[in-house]
Amino acid sequence: MRIPARAMLACSALALGLAAWQAASAQQGAPEAAQASSTEDAVPNGGRRWWSPGEGGIFPQRLDYRNDRGNLRLFNRDGAFSTRGHPFFEPIGTNGRACVSCHQPADGMSLSVQTIRERWAETSGQDPIFAAIDGSNCPSLPQADPASHSLLLQRGLFRVGLPWPPKDPWGEGSIVPEFTLEVVRDPGGCNTDSRFGLNSANPMASVYRRPRVVANLPYTVHRNFGIGPFVGKTGEPALRDPENGQPVNMNIMADARTATLATQAIDASITHLELLGGLNADQISQINAFEAQLYAAQVHDNRAGNLLLGEGGRYIGPENLANGTVGVLGNNTTRWVFPLDESWAAPQPGLTEGENAMRASIFRGQQIFHFRTFWISDSMHLNTVGLGNPVKRTCATCHGMHMTGLDTANGWMDIGTTTLPWAREVPLNPWTEERELMPLFRITCRADVPPHPFYGRVFYTQDPGRALISGKCNDVGTIVMQQFRGMAGRAPYFSNGSAANMRELIDFYDRRYNIQYSEAEKVDLENFLGTL
């Protein structure tokens, strides 16, 4: 019995597709060269927060935006540039969107639900972000009705339609899943839709997820600590870069389905921009070059003042991210995840008593993040990787990578954000008419594979996560976590937007792991997260 040894592995189909697109696509005019190296007041569109596709203008090297907690700064390491003609900023698809539509600078290069609601109000739902393809609960719904966009308007979620069963990333055909996927609840209607659903001619599972952050990406796509031919948590082969065959860290998407920023751009141009002809090589290069040098982080706190002040602020702000060490573990006493030291918390001359008190709270929050132990239990790809169940550890155990708090790649894991009994669900009772917005799937692991270690053989999820790509029972509900930077600008949180704000995020962990945070600890943690 033999199995073939393939020299070029994952994404070979994508690589071929890329070559075809490159050949087929007409070369578009090269974008304007960056026209300004010093553009201190070149805020696009007269200083408005919203960046419209194709509006042109200069993206300065530094650009600050206000949010509820203070100021977020964007930092282009390579300097200011003109966005005119740049494929990240131009509506190159057929639905009027650009990449920037859903990766807005003021929102930390994601898209907050506040911004989404403002766009609906300002455009009467005509903004391209509400495009039927993924900006509505299902393309088949009446698009003028705000109820058809409820997941986007209420939770900030875009539809992600994935083939079921999954395509085999290592060859032709499909994976034989280890579980059956049944639709139990489908308020958006797409999973039962005759054209887009699981029983359609092209069976698809529709899940709803937040846009990922397009900033600080060198930390996301690094090929340093933990990156090798195999996924460190499971031993399975890691995806590889179709251009050079090297293993990648699989941290870009929530379900780790894409290998590189190039393959992600290709995928997104089709599924989100509806770019029928595909990106050409120059466009991919421009998009990836922009993404590789853009950093975003908070620099000012409403109650603590200038976060860069003093000796200890070397973890704060995008410039320090641009100069930081990429792809190294931080959950240790020699480096730290967020290296805020006591000198930062020491009273600073020139600050008010209240501002210094806030800095002390932020420092305590960082200490809680690194040192406050609790019992982490029943979490797939954490408790199952040699630590035991439960494991007495801290926030930094999972959020361990230096400067961003990302997980060690390859990092999908399940803390229950999408899977019952932990996922947020509207309670059903005779006294409420409110109904849950999220779909619900029943997962039944096949009899010839082991049951899920913590959920058993039959369980329920709003989003199977990585399992929609791998087909593995153990991967159901596993999600690649998001970085911590720029959080203040991009609520809600978790891949399904189930935490409306930072307090709800902290409360989820408190309930999930019975941490029993005190109110003071929650306040300190929230203040800390708000500075990142």
Place this chain on the structure above:
Amino acid sequence: MTGRIFAAAAATGMVLSSQAATARDLAFIACPIVQDTVSVPCWLAQYEGETYYMGVQSDVSAPFTPPWLGHMALVEGTPDANGTRICGGIVLEPVKVSVMLEMAPECDTLLMADPDYVLPFEPRRPPGPSGGQLAFTYPAPPPPPQPPFAARSFEIYFPFDGGVNFQTPNALQAVLGYANAVSATRLEVRGARAAVRLTDGTVVEERQGLAELRARSVGRMFEGLVPSVQDVAVTYSDEPQTGDWQQRRVTITVTP
């Protein structure tokens, strides 16, 4: 029993039982028990009225892999001949612990820490941030092989009923190193599954089909990593071999 624990016992007055236990191997299935301490938690299991110590929480580099509450565990170990106890349990060393696949909600015992109890050794990894390195050092890779090269077999072991996991890639490094050093022309992966005779005489078998699953999944791990090999041969025998943990394996033969 390691010298490390003996030294710790002498230094701390660790409890030694008045009646030395018989150094016979034990194999039993039981609920694991977590005994918290002011530092890292201990992992215990009980068998025939006695409590045994399996190890402490550490990190992924540790030779002891803690089991899971919510599941029973197969414990295979040798009780310390002197009856040395840690966290109240007789030390099992060496010890292999496998998580049983089916859920067992009755396995839920988490004992709170006795604030006066001090582990008789300094844990290599505290429950918070590390000291900047893994708790344990992986063995150094062997020196490059010298010609004439010969066919060589390597064995990769698994927990009971387990397949490829987080430990497999590290175990595979020696195979990959040798295969590439000798420009292997052939790789054969042979899978096996095992049965264990428990101390009470019961024989438990690993699940059917596991030999093939192990062989195929390990074989797939070589894809693209040994350029001189065009095909990886996968064979298996699903007839369970009764024995200890060394029967739960794949054997990889590298032919130059």
